[in-house]
Amino acid sequence: MDDLLSEQAMKIILYAGDARVNCRNALIAVEKNDFETTKKEMAIAKDNITQAHQIQTKAIQSEMGEDAKPHPHSLLFTHAQDTLMTIYSEINLTNHLIKIAKQINERLLLLEQE
Helix, strand or coil: CCCCHHHHHHHHHHHHHHHHHHHHHHHHHHCCCHHHHHHHHHHHHHHHHHHHHHHHHHHHHHHCCCCCCCCCCCHHHHCCCCHHHHHHHHHHHHHHHHHHHHHHHHHHHHHHHH
């Protein structure tokens, strides 16, 4: 595997991993009813996963040009793509959990007002 593809794979893994940490931090903030921190963490997660996705897109596009040479199969790059897809799912799930938590919070506030 060439050095560029290895570097791209590692960047994807690192950005996606950072997005996973942001999701975890957001959920911890939800547990504390700190929805401002939750919002900030999810915005950072989105930025991180976008960076990872852009790197993946560039790597794939580099094989599509007329003069492009196909990269040899890379287990590391496959792992990076798997990590990216997994974290995308975690971000989607986290966003849904945040919505549910907010709805529960709103319902509890309404009950307290009655």
